Amino acid sequence: MKLSARNQLKGTVKGVKSGTVMAEVVVDVGGQEIVSAITQGSVERLGLAEGQEVTVIVKATEVLLAIE
Amino acid sequence: MKLSARNQLKGTVKGVKSGTVMAEVVVDVGGQEIVSAITQGSVERLGLAEGQEVTVIVKATEVLLAIE
Amino acid sequence: MKLSARNQLKGTVKGVKSGTVMAEVVVDVGGQEIVSAITQGSVERLGLAEGQEVTVIVKATEVLLAIE
Amino acid sequence: MKLSARNQLKGTVKGVKSGTVMAEVVVDVGGQEIVSAITQGSVERLGLAEGQEVTVIVKATEVLLAIE
Amino acid sequence: MKLSARNQLKGTVKGVKSGTVMAEVVVDVGGQEIVSAITQGSVERLGLAEGQEVTVIVKATEVLLAIE
Amino acid sequence: MKLSARNQLKGTVKGVKSGTVMAEVVVDVGGQEIVSAITQGSVERLGLAEGQEVTVIVKATEVLLAIE
Numbered sequence: 001m002k003l004s005a006r007n008q009l010k011g012t013v014k015g016v017k018s019g020t021v022m023a024e025v026v027v028d029v030g031g032q033e034i035v036s037a038i039t040q041g042s043v044e045r046l047g048l049a050e051g052q053e054v055t056v057i058v059k060a061t062e063v064l065l066a067i068e
Numbered sequence: 069m070k071l072s073a074r075n076q077l078k079g080t081v082k083g084v085k086s087g088t089v090m091a092e093v094v095v096d097v098g099g100q101e102i103v104s105a106i107t108q109g110s111v112e113r114l115g116l117a118e119g120q121e122v123t124v125i126v127k128a129t130e131v132l133l134a135i136e
Numbered sequence: 137m138k139l140s141a142r143n144q145l146k147g148t149v150k151g152v153k154s155g156t157v158m159a160e161v162v163v164d165v166g167g168q169e170i171v172s173a174i175t176q177g178s179v180e181r182l183g184l185a186e187g188q189e190v191t192v193i194v195k196a197t198e199v200l201l202a203i204e
Numbered sequence: 205m206k207l208s209a210r211n212q213l214k215g216t217v218k219g220v221k222s223g224t225v226m227a228e229v230v231v232d233v234g235g236q237e238i239v240s241a242i243t244q245g246s247v248e249r250l251g252l253a254e255g256q257e258v259t260v261i262v263k264a265t266e267v268l269l270a271i272e
Numbered sequence: 273m274k275l276s277a278r279n280q281l282k283g284t285v286k287g288v289k290s291g292t293v294m295a296e297v298v299v300d301v302g303g304q305e306i307v308s309a310i311t312q313g314s315v316e317r318l319g320l321a322e323g324q325e326v327t328v329i330v331k332a333t334e335v336l337l338a339i340e
Numbered sequence: 341m342k343l344s345a346r347n348q349l350k351g352t353v354k355g356v357k358s359g360t361v362m363a364e365v366v367v368d369v370g371g372q373e374i375v376s377a378i379t380q381g382s383v384e385r386l387g388l389a390e391g392q393e394v395t396v397i398v399k400a401t402e403v404l405l406a407i408e
Contacts (some may be wrong), residue, residue, distance in 0.1 A: 001191070004178040004269040005132070006103035020223035021241065024379060025133060028382035031137040035074035036131035037361065037379055039228060039241055040195050042140040043084060046135050055134040055137070059177050061265045061401045062130035063104035064073070065093060065344040066123040067114050069341040069395070072337040085155035089291035089309065092175060105157065105175055107296060107309055107400050110344040112349040123341070128379050129197045129333045133140040141268070143262035145215035155292035156288065160311060161269060166234060170211035172267035173311055182271050191270040199240035199331045200209070200260040201229060201276040203250050205273040205327070207315040208405040224359035225377065230276040234294050243364060243377055259273070264311050265401045277404070278375035297405060302370060307346035308403035318407050327406040334402035335376035336345070336366060338395040339386050 007058040009034070013050055016043055024046075027056050075126040077102070081096055091116075095124050096097055145170070151185055152179055153177040159184075163192050208236075211262040213238070217254055220247055231260050274316075279330040281306070285322055288315055301316050347398040349374070353390055356383055363388075367396050 011029035022032040025036045032054050048054070073133045079097035091111040102124050116122070147165035160178040162170045170192050184190070215233035227241045227247040238260050250256070282303040283301035297308045306328050320326070349370035363383040365376045374396050388394070 001139075001270050001272060002182055003137075003193075004172075004174045004182060006175060008080075008180060009093060009100060017361055018224075018248075019227045021221055021226040021361065022223065022359075022360045022361040024128065024381065026133070030100070032077060032098070034131060035128040035379070035381070036133050036140075037113065037128040037197070038131075038133060038140045039142060039239070040143060041228065042133075042240070046133065046138055046140060048133065052135065054097075057132040057134055057139075058101040058102075058126050058130060059268055060092065060105040061173070062126060062399075063102060063106075064125040064399055065104050065110075065114065066093070066125055066341050067116075068130065068341060069283055069338050069340060070344075070386055071341075071397075072376075072378045072386060074379060074382060075402045087158065087291055087294075089289055089294040089296045090155075090157040092157045092177065103175070103177070104344075105401070107307070107346060109296065109307070110346060114342055114344060124164060125343075127334075129377070130195075132195055134137050136137060145236060153293055153325050155294065158291075158293040160264065160293045163269070166236070168213060168234070170262075170267060170312070171264040171285055171311070172269050174263040174267075174269060178269075182269065184269065184271075188271065193268040193270055194238075194262050194266060195295065196228065196239040196241040198262060198331075199238060199242075200261040201231070201240050201242060201246075201250065201252065202261055203252075204238065204273060205275075205406050205408060207273075207329075208308075208310045208318060211315060212312060214276055223362075223363040225357055225364045226359065240276075241333070242276045243278060243375070245364065245375070246278060248307055250276060261275075263402075263404055267307070281372060287404065296400065299405070302372070304349060304370070306398075307400040307405060308405050309400040310403075310405060312360065314405075318405065320341040320405065320407075324407065329404040329406055330374075330398050330402060332364065332377040333375060334398060335378075336397040337367070337376050337378060337382075338397055339388075339392065
């Protein structure tokens with residue numbers, strides 16, 4: 001599958017915090033932490049767990065920029 | 069200023085493509101390209117240009133994950 | 137690839153309107169039109185054109201509901 | 205009320221899973237399931253429950269596309 | 273129509289800047305400017321123009337917070 | 341820090357509802373309530389509590405419009 005999303009980074013799951021509806025997944029991407037909030041249903045469907053290799057995906061329209 | 073957004077990565081602007089309403093900003097983050105689509109008005113207000121240091125910001129709820 | 141996004145619908149591209157930065161892609165999903173606004177860069181990278189089979193993807197946190 | 209959002213699909217609520225802050229609402233749209241993650245406060249304010257007719261709304265900028 | 277979106281503010285259109293695909297609409301909400309980037313197709317479908325009364329709508333999951 | 345996000349409104353926290361993963365923060369902005377759904381991790385990191393001054397931030401691409 002080839003996605004329209006411009007940002008796709010390879011990483012490894014560092015931890016999963018599960019809630020009733022939502023879950024928080026922390027991913028290590030080249031030494032930096034990326035945090036994703038997805039549904040707990042998706043965590044279960046993908047079987048996400050520590051150590052798993054994942055791709056972090058972000059649509060370009062969701063990326064803000066800041067300067068000092 | 070301290071932001072609620074969980075993902076904040078330092079990078080350098082590699083290029084700006086300006087449209088009438090939207091602009092596309094490519095940022096180098098530790099050797100990886102991150103693409104941001106923001107308004108052309110924001111590009112002008114921040115004075116974004118090649119070589120500038122920026123912070124890439126993404127809210128955790130905007131991050132998708134994928135497995136092979 | 138298996139995505140965390142909960143909503144993935146099969147469809148066929150009905151039309152592409154290209155701008156400088158953004159593009160609008162209209163997809164027929166079982167007789168209903170779904171409109172996607174992605175970067176023109178992604179339209180070119182995926183080679184999107186009328187008649188092509190695509191999957192429409194929407195993260196659950198991006199779905200609003202309304203009642204009459 | 206007429207909304208700017210390009211994607212508005214009629215459906216029927218199949219189920220509601222309530223958390224403390226967020227809730228997951230599954231909607232049947234012409235035989236396909238659409239999942240929405242909204243606040244539990246909105247579920248209560250709209251009185252969402254199984255069998256209810258709802259409109260699923262998605263802004264075009266939130267729609268990703270994929271090809272095989 | 274009653275929307276799940278938690279944030280709905282009444283305002284008046286101050287200006288519309290039209291691009292090929294996207295448009296920028298500036299809305300005055302109680303003396304403060306709110307900027308919306310929607311498709312040019314939606315601007316035309318709603319007939320948005322200066323002086324028009326509109327409701328600005330933002331899903332709670334799209335709102336970031338910052339402290340000094 | 342100067343943000344690309346076009347919408348930045350000053351307000352005061354009226355209440356915080358904490359869940360396991362997500363939290364809901366209600367902010368008073370000039371007499372109007374704005375609701376934000378962010379991770380509970382961000383609420384703790386920013387130390388958000390009633391009475392605190394915050395800035396509400398919304399990217400222009402996340403703002404929908406409606407007319408009667």
